[in-house]
Amino acid sequence: MLALSGFATWTNVDGGSPKALLRLSTDSVVDASDRQHDAYLFRGGPVSPDYEWVVTFERFRADVEAARTSGKFIVLPNHFEYLAGGDVIRFVPGRKAVRVLFRASANANYFLTTERCNHYCLMCSQPPKDVDDGWLADEICEAIPLLPTATPFLGITGGEPTIIGEPFFRILSKARDHLPNTPVHILSNGRSFSDTAFARRYAQIGHGALSVGIPLYAADPEIHDYVVQSKGAFDETIAGIMNLKSLGQEVEIRVVVHKQTYKGLTELSEFIFRNLTFVDHVTFMGLEITGFTRANMDSLWIDPYDYRSELRNAVRYLAAARMNVSVYNHQLCVLDGSIHALAKQSISDWKNEYVAECEGCTKKDECGGFFASSKIARSAHISPFLS
Amino acid sequence: MTKFSPLSEFQATGDGHYQLAPFRFSPLDNERYVITNQAGEYSVQPRSVVAALVRHELKPSDSAYSRLRSKHFLFDSSSTIGPVMLATKVRTKAKRLANFTALHIMVMSLRCEHSCPYCQVSRQSEDRSAFDMTKETAEKALGLIFQSPSPAIKIEFQGGEPLLNFDLIRFVVEKAESINEVEKRSLQFVITTNLAVVTNQIFEYCKEHDILISTSLDGPAKLHNANRPRPGKNSYELAIEGIHRARAALGHERVSALMTTTKASLGMGREIIDEYVRMHFPGIFLRPLSPYGFAVKTKWYASYDTESWVDFYFDGLEYIIELNRRGTPFIEFYASTILTKMLTPFEPDYVDLMSPAGIGISAVVYNYDGDVYASDEARMLAEMGDKSFRLGNVHRNTYAEIFTSDALLDPIEQSFAGSAPMCSECAFEPFCGSEPVFHKATQDDFVGLKTRSSFCYRNMAIFKRLIGLMEEDPSIRELFMGWTR
Ligand code: SF4
Ligand code: SF4
Numbered sequence: 113m114l115a116l117s118g119f120a121t122w123t124n125v126d127g128g129s130p131k132a133l134l135r136l137s138t139d140s141v142v143d144a145s146d147r148q149h150d151a152y153l154f155r156g157g158p159v160s161p162d163y164e165w166v167v168t169f170e171r172f173r174a175d176v177e178a179a180r181t182s183g184k185f186i187v188l189p190n191h192f193e194y195l196a197g198g199d200v201i202r203f204v205p206g207r208k209a210v211r212v213l214f215r216a217s218a219n220a221n222y223f224l225t226t227e228r229c230n231h232y233c234l235m236c237s238q239p240p241k242d243v244d245d246g247w248l249a250d251e252i253c254e255a256i257p258l259l260p261t262a263t264p265f266l267g268i269t270g271g272e273p274t275i276i277g278e279p280f281f282r283i284l285s286k287a288r289d290h291l292p293n294t295p296v297h298i299l300s301n302g303r304s305f306s307d308t309a310f311a312r313r314y315a316q317i318g319h320g321a322l323s324v325g326i327p328l329y330a331a332d333p334e335i336h337d338y339v340v341q342s343k344g345a346f347d348e349t350i351a352g353i354m355n356l357k358s359l360g361q362e363v364e365i366r367v368v369v370h371k372q373t374y375k376g377l378t379e380l381s382e383f384i385f386r387n388l389t390f391v392d393h394v395t396f397m398g399l400e401i402t403g404f405t406r407a408n409m410d411s412l413w414i415d416p417y418d419y420r421s422e423l424r425n426a427v428r429y430l431a432a433a434r435m436n437v438s439v440y441n442h443q444l445c446v447l448d449g450s451i452h453a454l455a456k457q458s459i460s461d462w463k464n465e466y467v468a469e470c471e472g473c474t475k476k477d478e479c480g481g482f483f484a485s486s487k488i489a490r491s492a493h494i495s496p497f498l499s
Numbered sequence: 500m501t502k503f504s505p506l507s508e509f510q511a512t513g514d515g516h517y518q519l520a521p522f523r524f525s526p527l528d529n530e531r532y533v534i535t536n537q538a539g540e541y542s543v544q545p546r547s548v549v550a551a552l553v554r555h556e557l558k559p560s561d562s563a564y565s566r567l568r569s570k571h572f573l574f575d576s577s578s579t580i581g582p583v584m585l586a587t588k589v590r591t592k593a594k595r596l597a598n599f600t601a602l603h604i605m606v607m608s609l610r611c612e613h614s615c616p617y618c619q620v621s622r623q624s625e626d627r628s629a630f631d632m633t634k635e636t637a638e639k640a641l642g643l644i645f646q647s648p649s650p651a652i653k654i655e656f657q658g659g660e661p662l663l664n665f666d667l668i669r670f671v672v673e674k675a676e677s678i679n680e681v682e683k684r685s686l687q688f689v690i691t692t693n694l695a696v697v698t699n700q701i702f703e704y705c706k707e708h709d710i711l712i713s714t715s716l717d718g719p720a721k722l723h724n725a726n727r728p729r730p731g732k733n734s735y736e737l738a739i740e741g742i743h744r745a746r747a748a749l750g751h752e753r754v755s756a757l758m759t760t761t762k763a764s765l766g767m768g769r770e771i772i773d774e775y776v777r778m779h780f781p782g783i784f785l786r787p788l789s790p791y792g793f794a795v796k797t798k799w800y801a802s803y804d805t806e807s808w809v810d811f812y813f814d815g816l817e818y819i820i821e822l823n824r825r826g827t828p829f830i831e832f833y834a835s836t837i838l839t840k841m842l843t844p845f846e847p848d849y850v851d852l853m854s855p856a857g858i859g860i861s862a863v864v865y866n867y868d869g870d871v872y873a874s875d876e877a878r879m880l881a882e883m884g885d886k887s888f889r890l891g892n893v894h895r896n897t898y899a900e901i902f903t904s905d906a907l908l909d910p911i912e913q914s915f916a917g918s919a920p921m922c923s924e925c926a927f928e929p930f931c932g933s934e935p936v937f938h939k940a941t942q943d944d945f946v947g948l949k950t951r952s953s954f955c956y957r958n959m960a961i962f963k964r965l966i967g968l969m970e971e972d973p974s975i976r977e978l979f980m981g982w983t984r
Pocket of ligand 2: 887916921922923925926927928931932949954956958959
């Protein structure tokens with residue numbers, strides 16, 4: 113698992129100066145207009161004097177000091193060496209804190225817009241905090257223009273991204289203007305869109321490739337409300353989905369499968385087809401053991417092997433109904449063979465791992481693998497495909 | 500540390516405080532009932548659950564409760580969005596009505612060189628051109644066709660044998676195409692032919708103009724030739740050869756075939772199906788005889804009863820399921836239409852299974868002489884002397900006169916199953932049709948007494964069997980889901 117945050121040391125930087133968003137570059141020249149944001153990623157060799165910032169790793173500290181005597185250096189711990197040109201980091205001099213905001217080579221980059229949320233889901237991986245984090249949206253707006261125009265995908269997540277209101281639309285407008293060809297996927301509980309004016313405002317952004325991933329956990333409103341720990345959530349979420357689709361917006365329904373939801377999968381898939389046929393994608397996700405999930409292990413954890421037939425039935429049903437359906441975050445060997453073709457490798461690359469049992473497995477290339485967090489609990493039925 | 504509330508805090512209080520949504524119920528067998536909601540979703544429940552449900556005695560802790568709630572059979576305080584969702588579903592089902600007529604059947608000629616005793620048309624012998632449609636009539640019909648609000652227009656050429664008046668087909672196709680240059684609708688043509696008089700030039704033409712071919716195939720040679728006499732006694736050979744040639748010229752999937760069940764077919768269901776499999780058709784429509792035309796005159800219609808046909812149908816269905824299990828994908832199309840109604844939010848366009856009736860709304864027929872009929876069956880009935888469903892004539896009436904005529908609106912209104920005796924309380928009504936033409940033909944009444952209706956008997960038996968099969972075996976349900984459109 114990659115470390116995305118840590119502490120760095122600096123030279124020639126005023127400890128009181130404001131945080132900096134830096135785009136790493138390996139080019140020898142830098143555009144004058146970008147000097148404030150472009151940093152030379154040093155791994156030996158000469159350094160172009162054009163750069164105001166140089167970023168390197170402990171291993172190269174002596175080299176960089178020899179190569180350049182003035183200018184701002186940031187020296188990162190060696191485990192950041194995966195960083196490459198095009199990546200964007202945030203550096204807060206006073207706290208010496210570094211955070212990787214964007215990796216050009218990642219299969220998916222997600223921006224966290226807020227830690228606040230109007231849900232309190234049993235399995236939240238990013239437990240909500242009631243803090244004033246309005247600066248996050250500003251930072252995202254600042255970062256978006258630094259991203260390569262060929263960025264293949266951008267994720268917007270939270271907390272609940274929509275509850276920040278106007279800044280949410282500002283982020284999307286930035287993406288529309290700077291990355292017009294990059295699909296943007298928003299993870300939202302959908303409730304804000306039950307307000308028709310809000311949904312309309314969203315549709316008016318006019319981004320060509322926006323989509324919202326909205327969790328729906330059960331056809332039974334009580335179970336859904338229980339899982340997200342908020343009464344009335346089911347109704348507003350459904351209304352949100354219907355509003356978005358009536359405005360022609362792209363919607364994906366995401367179902368996290370765990371002990372509270374697996375029994376209702378058949379019913380849920382039928383409910384989705386009969387009532388929400390018009391959604392663009394339905395995905396079934398495996399449980400990631402972080403955040404609240406750890407606190408609620410007893411009520412959430414079930415070996416995916418034990419719900420394989422429920423999952424299979426729901427997935428096959430939707431596929432037969434010719435809906436676009438996928439399985440995310442699951443190991444192939446615990447899924448019924450008839451749905452292997454619909455299982456996607458979806459775990460963010462920096463979290464994805466395999467285990468000792470996977471040795472020699474012939475399907476490793478197609479397998480979703482494991483969340484790094486799966487050490488705490490994982491299926492007892494991992495068994496390699498051997499040919 | 501974090502505080503989570505237990506499930507009980509999100510649950511409705513219970514105690515019968517639920518509202519019943521409109522629903523219907525019918526027995527499936529001695530123990531179980533089928534209940535359906537307005538959007539055609541069904542659930543099979545034991546008698547005791549249905550009884551408790553209507554008495555407001557069903558407890559939230561009963562296992563059926565949550566299921567019935569999520570299918571919108573009942574509403575309670577846990578959610579207020581149910582009625583909105585149900586309304587959306589009902590609207591989706593009714594959406595087709597807005598498009599009005601999409602299928603336009605033009606009878607090119609009543610002449611035919613076959614003399615099938617079960618013919619549902621009253622065909623004329625070959626040489627009498629008095630039974631051909633004229634150019635003037637065709638032109639007027641086209642004028643009406645393009646007044647339909649439907650964004651998709653399908654023109655089907657029928658007969659007799661329409662190819663005996665091929666010049667007129669060409670005229671209509673080209674004229675329609677030129678009108679469509681302005682109209683820009685989705686335009687499609689079908690020729691229904693027995694393929695006995697088809698030439699390579701005709702195939703050439705069909706290819707050029709993207710015309711589909713629909714033919715008759717009753718089963719293996721012996722059966723087909725016995726059913727369909729023609730001078731050379733080679734109807735089967737000509738049909739098979741024609742199918743091969745048509746596929747080679749037009750593409751495999753542009754050629755379809757229809758069978759009609761005669762008395763001789765009854766014992767041969769599996770062989771008939773095998774014939775379709777052998778000919779690489781994706782499925783078969785197991786179709787009973789209809790009470791019109793020669794079929795009635797020759798008493799072929801009366802030669803078997805509905806019960807025997809239903810047995811034939813179920814045996815065929817069972818065999819088709821078996822074929823699928825053995826890895827040959829194959830569909831029974833009548834079941835497919837019904838399953839689409841049962842298992843999807845959509846409404847397939849099939850005239851016989853619609854309420855309000857599909858006559859005029861889904862399909863309309865322009866007869867060779869310019870008379871406009873509410874459906875194919877309606878013009879067959881007219882050939883027998885009952886012109887109840889004659890809506891007007893292309894030479895004398897306007898679009899508005901034809902499509903708002905009493906001859907169309909009266910039977911549609913009277914036969915509407917939602918309010919017809921028996922149907923209004925039948926759980927299968929959302930899957931069923933109203934068939935005023937059939938009931939007029941058999942009972943001289945647009946509605947008909949359902950206890951004496953073979954239409955009702957046949958369909959009710961099929962609805963129950965399809966649901967029964969799905970309840971019995973989830974893998975059949977999955978297969979059937981794949982049959983829906
Ligand atoms: S053995 Fe490992 S790599 Fe193979 S399918 Fe199972 S989890 Fe995936
Ligand atoms: S015709 Fe028979 S099966 Fe159909 S709705 Fe009426 S009563 Fe029911």
